[in-house]
Amino acid sequence: MFELAQYVVDKDFWPLSGLGVLGVSILLMIAVSVFLMHGFFMPIAGVMTFVERKIAGWTQARIGPNRVGPFGLFVILADGIKLILKEDIIPAAADRPLFKMAPYAVLGGAFMTMVIIPLGPNLIPVDLDLGILVYIAAGSFVTMGIVMSGWSSNNKWSTLGGARSVAQIISYEIPVGMALLPAVILTGSLSFQSMVLAQGWAPWQWTMFHNPGLFIATFVYFVAALAEINRTPFDIPEAESELVSGYNTEYSGMRFGMFFVAEFGNVVVISWITVLVFMGGWHFPGEQALVQNWFGGTWPTLVGALESGKAVQFGLFNLIGHATLMAKTVPLIILIVLLRWTLPRVRIDQLMDISWKYLTPMGMGATVMTAAYMIWPGWGPFPEGAGSGMALPRDMGPMRVWSFLLPVAFMAFCVGHALMASRYPWKPGRPSKIKPAEATS
Amino acid sequence: MTTALKTEEITLNMGPQHPSTHGVIRFILKTDGEIIYECVPDVGYLHRSIEKIGEKVEWQSFIPYTDRVDYLASMNSNWAYSLAVERLAGIEVPRRAEFLRVIVGELGRITSHLIGAGALALDIGAATPFTHAIRDREMVNDLFERICGARLTFSFVYPGGVAYDAPPGWIEDVLEFCDYFEPRIEQFNALITYNKIFVKRLAGVAVIDTETAIDYGLVGPNLRASGFRFDLRRDEPYSVYPELDFDVPVGRGEVGVLGDCWDRFKCRVDEMKESLKIVRQACRMLPTDSAHKAKVKKILKPPKGEVYVRSESARGEMGFYLISDGTQNSVRTKIRTGSFSAMGVFPKVARGMMIADLIAVIASLDIVAPEIDR
Numbered sequence: 001m002f003e004l005a006q007y008v009v010d011k012d013f014w015p016l017s018g019l020g021v022l023g024v025s026i027l028l029m030i031a032v033s034v035f036l037m038h039g040f041f042m043p044i045a046g047v048m049t050f051v052e053r054k055i056a057g058w059t060q061a062r063i064g065p066n067r068v069g070p071f072g073l074f075v076i077l078a079d080g081i082k083l084i085l086k087e088d089i090i091p092a093a094a095d096r097p098l099f100k101m102a103p104y105a106v107l108g109g110a111f112m113t114m115v116i117i118p119l120g121p122n123l124i125p126v127d128l129d130l131g132i133l134v135y136i137a138a139g140s141f142v143t144m145g146i147v148m149s150g151w152s153s154n155n156k157w158s159t160l161g162g163a164r165s166v167a168q169i170i171s172y173e174i175p176v177g178m179a180l181l182p183a184v185i186l187t188g189s190l191s192f193q194s195m196v197l198a199q200g201w202a203p204w205q206w207t208m209f210h211n212p213g214l215f216i217a218t219f220v221y222f223v224a225a226l227a228e229i230n231r232t233p234f235d236i237p238e239a240e241s242e243l244v245s246g247y248n249t250e251y252s253g254m255r256f257g258m259f260f261v262a263e264f265g266n267v268v269v270i271s272w273i274t275v276l277v278f279m280g281g282w283h284f285p286g287e288q289a290l291v292q293n294w295f296g297g298t299w300p301t302l303v304g305a306l307e308s309g310k311a312v313q314f315g316l317f318n319l320i321g322h323a324t325l326m327a328k329t330v331p332l333i334i335l336i337v338l339l340r341w342t343l344p345r346v347r348i349d350q351l352m353d354i355s356w357k358y359l360t361p362m363g364m365g366a367t368v369m370t371a372a373y374m375i376w377p378g379w380g381p382f383p384e385g386a387g388s389g390m391a392l393p394r395d396m397g398p399m400r401v402w403s404f405l406l407p408v409a410f411m412a413f414c415v416g417h418a419l420m421a422s423r424y425p426w427k428p429g430r431p432s433k434i435k436p437a438e439a440t441s
Numbered sequence: 442m443t444t445a446l447k448t449e450e451i452t453l454n455m456g457p458q459h460p461s462t463h464g465v466i467r468f469i470l471k472t473d474g475e476i477i478y479e480c481v482p483d484v485g486y487l488h489r490s491i492e493k494i495g496e497k498v499e500w501q502s503f504i505p506y507t508d509r510v511d512y513l514a515s516m517n518s519n520w521a522y523s524l525a526v527e528r529l530a531g532i533e534v535p536r537r538a539e540f541l542r543v544i545v546g547e548l549g550r551i552t553s554h555l556i557g558a559g560a561l562a563l564d565i566g567a568a569t570p571f572t573h574a575i576r577d578r579e580m581v582n583d584l585f586e587r588i589c590g591a592r593l594t595f596s597f598v599y600p601g602g603v604a605y606d607a608p609p610g611w612i613e614d615v616l617e618f619c620d621y622f623e624p625r626i627e628q629f630n631a632l633i634t635y636n637k638i639f640v641k642r643l644a645g646v647a648v649i650d651t652e653t654a655i656d657y658g659l660v661g662p663n664l665r666a667s668g669f670r671f672d673l674r675r676d677e678p679y680s681v682y683p684e685l686d687f688d689v690p691v692g693r694g695e696v697g698v699l700g701d702c703w704d705r706f707k708c709r710v711d712e713m714k715e716s717l718k719i720v721r722q723a724c725r726m727l728p729t730d731s732a733h734k735a736k737v738k739k740i741l742k743p744p745k746g747e748v749y750v751r752s753e754s755a756r757g758e759m760g761f762y763l764i765s766d767g768t769q770n771s772v773r774t775k776i777r778t779g780s781f782s783a784m785g786v787f788p789k790v791a792r793g794m795m796i797a798d799l800i801a802v803i804a805s806l807d808i809v810a811p812e813i814d815r
Contacts, residue, residue: 060572156453160796163474232566233638242564242797244460342632344639345566347797348475 004028007303032125036114041265046076048264052337059341083257091154091250098152103251103258105145110262112138113269118193120282120321122302122314131192132180135273136173139228142262143169146237149259150247161246164348165230165237171355172227172234178363179221182214182370183207183277192273196281201324204404208278213369215407218278220363222332225274227351229266232340236348271332272325279328282321290317450478453796457486461564461800464810468787468799477799480791482784487814495774500526500741501600503774508594510776511812513556514755516549516585519598524679525750525761526600530743535731538602539681543723544615545585545597547716551622552578553755554662554709554716557807561706562633564804565642570633577625580618587611600741602734612724619717619724626713634710643706644697647790647802654700657789658782661757663806666692666708667700673753685722687715702805709807740769747773756780756807780812 005024019027050065050073057064065072090099116131118124128134143166150162184190186207187198199205208218227234238246248259275281291297294313298304305314346354451474456467465486471479491510495503507522508515520542527534534542559574582592587608589597597604633639649659654667664671672689674682690711692704743765751760757779764773783806791799 056568060569061576062572156451160475235566236797242461242800341569343567344562344633344636344642345797346638347642347795349795350641 003301003303007306029125033115036125037111041111041114042261044268045261045265046080048268048333049079049260050076051333052264052340055334055337056341059338080257083254083260086253088253088255089250093154094250095152095154098148099250100255102145102149102152103255103262105148106142106262107145107258109138109140109142109145110265110269112141113273116192117269117272118196118276118281119272119325120318121287122300122318123322124193127191127193129189129191131195132184132190132277135192136177136180139169139173139176142229142266146247149251150237153247153250155250157243157245158247158249161237161243161249164243165247167348168230168234168237168351169228171352172224172359175220175224175355175359175363176228178360178367179217179224180277181363181367182217185367185370185374186210186214192276192281196276196283199280199283201280201283201285201287203280205283206278206280209404209407211370211373212406213366213373214278215410216362217366217370218274220359220366221278222270222274224355224359224363225270226336226339227355229263229270231263231267231336233343233345234351235340235345236351267333267336268329271329271336274332275325275328282325284320284324287317287321290320448473455796455799456483462803462810463560463808466784466803466808466810466813468803470791470796470799472796475795475797477791477794477796480787480799482787484781484784484813487810489811489815491815492774492776496771499769500530500743500771501737501739503771504599505594505596508596509811510778510815511553511754511756511759511780511809512593513809514549514553515593515595516545516597517553517752517754518759519596520546521750521752521754521759522761523598523600524752525748525763526741526743528750529746529748529763529765530600530737530741532601532735532737534602534680535733535735536681536728537606537731538733538735540723540727541603541607541733542598543681543685544612544720544727545588545595545603547719547723548581548584548615550716550755551713551720552581553807554713557755557804558629558706558709561643561702561801561804561807562639564800565639567633567636567639570629573625573629573632577622580621584611584615584618587614599734599737601737602732604734606733607727612727615720616724619721623714623717626710630710634707640696640703642797643703643801643805644701646697646702646798647794647805648698649700649786649790651700653786653789657786659757659786659806660779660782661753661755662708662712663705663779663783664757665689666705668692668694673751673758677751679750679752681723681726684726685719687719687722690715702801705805705807742767742769751777754779756809756812776815778812778815780806780808780810783808784813 005021005028008024009021053075054064054072065075068074068078090096113135115125116128116134118127146165146169147162150158150160150165153159183195187195189195189198195207199207203209207214209215230237236242236246238248243249248256251259291299294300294310294317295305300310300314300317302314305311450471453470453472454467455470456462457465462468467483467486469479469481469483470477489509491506494506498506504519504522507518511518526532555574555578559571562570585595585597586592588611589595589605591597649657649663649667651668654664654669659667668691670689670691673679674687675689690708692699692701692708694700694704695707696703745765745767747762747764749760749762751758753759758777759779760777762773762775762777763771766772786806787802790802794802
């Protein structure tokens with residue numbers, strides 16, 4: 001951003017250059033964040049609601065939205081207009097300032113993550129060195145909003161929802177962190193962009209298949225992140241059939257809409273992060289050749305491309321990267337949606353069990369395994385063993401066939417098992433020893 | 442001396458408007474966070490004086506009110522009342538009517554169990570099984586619409602027979618539905634019954650052992666799920682049930698403890714299979730040489746006397762206690778329903794469980810609010 005501002009001032013683009021480098025930077029920041037929020041995040045959350053409802057319809061043997069516009073696509077607009085036009089009711093006994101603030105905190109937490117997510121080779125607002133920490137912190141910010149809404153509603157069900165939410169999100173932050181840690185160890189960076197750069201386009205260049213520990217970590221991250229954003233089967237803070245609607249029971253109109261947008265936005269965010277950290281991000285095949293042919297072998301930057309008149313190639317390059325990222329993200333999103341419409345909800349104590357008894361130890365195991373892998377002579381990025389210095393960002397060490405084939409075989413087994421189980425009638429469980437009492441009359 | 446931190450218990454008011462109380466029922470919960478100390482069911486929000494109305498209208502005119510007693514299995518409540526009036530007035534029912542009653546009664550049981558099982562899954566958080574159940578229920582509703590014109594409150598079974606004869610081709614379509622529905626039950630089992638999370642949520646929750654079930658007067662699938670094989674169709678047969686061959690499924694403690702929520706769920710799923718068996722037999726045995734209703738006077742005046750007749754409705758024993766003084770109105774109409782007696786067991790089983798479990802118990806007992814309050 002700063003470089004671009006410098007470029008604008010240097011080239012003396014009237015009237016922007018009159019603002020000075022700092023002024024142009026701030027202006028650009030505002031422009032980018034407004035675009036990200038309204039031009040990107042909101043439409044994506046909107047499309048997400050449509051996708052969710054359509055898939056839900058197909059899963060549930062019904063049609064889904066099909067009235068407004070082609071394939072019912074405009075139902076997003078209809079929903080938005082309805083939510084905005086609805087009366088905003090604040091309960092008389094509510095804590096008004098907190099009640100009004102809560103949706104912004106939740107939405108803010110969801111939006112904040114956008115800042116550090118590389119959506120393409122250069123499409124990243126800020127490449128923060130502490131990217132992953134910011135992501136985890138933003139997750140906690142959402143909790144704060146949920147607790148605020150639950151408490152300020154002055155409704156016992158909402159309060160229970162808020163309390164559940166704290167317990168849940170705080171518990172699940174640990175497996176989320178634990179699962180991201182192996183990737184951090186491997187790539188030697190907390191910044192999302194460096195983590196992507198360390199990977200490649202092919203599955204065997206992804207961190208996910210680097211070693212079994214990271215494969216476990218991918219799974220742990222995905223499950224724990226689902227719980228962190230309150231998606232089914234972990235949606236207990238807003239468990240509709242238990243807590244009416246949990247923390248957002250008392251909200252109406254656009255204030256409810258904000259919770260709604262944040263929820264769907266979060267689904268996209270966790271899919272992005274899974275792809276970025278574990279599945280190669282925006283890398284696409286043939287990108288080295290493109291860099292060689294279009295940009296003369298140097299990695300393109302916006303200012304460099306503008307100066308050398310290669311803006312079109314630069315845009316195309318980023319577009320392909322972004323399309324690759326989305327091509328990997330969409331299946332994950334569909335998976336999340338299908339999970340929601342297939343699985344029942346777990347109970348709060350079971351939820352805690354899953355976090356503390358399974359996911360956290362698994363995450364720790366994955367971390368230890370990756371660390372061991374790194375220092376084992378000849379396996380990790382340090383050919384001579386431990387202590388030979390920092391790993392280079394683009395070098396993750398030699399890839400092993402078995403560490404790719406083993407997880408793939410495991411996944412194939414799981415899918416096959418699931419398909420077989422759905423095809424054949426279920427075998428009854430263990431035979432019961434209980435003899436039913438007979439009516440004697 | 443240590444002083445414990447003083448904490449207050451919350452009094453939670455679940456209902457009368459709550460998405461999972463299946464109608465207007467209220468539970469007053471004393472909870473410590475999520476754990477329930479005390480659960481007091483508060484019934485009466487849906488009281489519509491149906492029993493009193495039964496003393497004010499003529500005998501046959503009460504049939505549409507019995508629809509509203511158990512709206513998920515109206516055929517069975519019609520039937521239960523008709524049985525009582527027939528015994529009181531000594532009406533002989535033609536054989537074809539008996540078989541038609543069995544067919545619609547068992548189809549009604551299937552629809553009711555579909556809603557019961559589907560709603561339990563919905564309350565546990567899985568929305569899909571419910572819509573699948575609704576899809577199959579709609580097919581039965583179509584069949585019902587063709588035979589009596591209504592989809593929910595049928596008023597089809599009348600004292601002396603049934604209101605209409607089966608239209609041409611109806612029996613074939615019922616058999617076709619049976620063929621369609623049988624694999625659907627397996628699909629339903631694969632989708633939800635043995636789902637790991639579903640089993641974990643329900644197995645061992647709210648265990649009602651056989652003695653407790655009998656003591657608290659649980660009936661129907663709830664009683665059978667507790668391991669007591671008692672079915673009025675088999676043990677106190679009425680209509681043409683002695684001629685039909687069917688099993689009485691009971692809870693077996695397959696995944697948890699005998700008499701837990703999962704057993705009650707599974708019991709209903711198994712009963713749907715048995716009902717299909719009965720429907721198939723009844724369709725095959727349906728006689729063609731008798732009328733679909735007996736000649737009954739428009740204004741019925743049963744002889745003086747009293748009668749209590751019980752029959753197996755979808756929610757278990759549904760009994761009608763009627764007193765006649767020889768006029769066109771009853772002196773006393775009393776309905777004994779399964780849901781009402783099931784409400785009594787809540788204070789016993791709900792102690793120490795979580796709010797999420799209470800939802801499962803309400804759904805697993807398959808409570809229908811109008812049946813509680815009448």
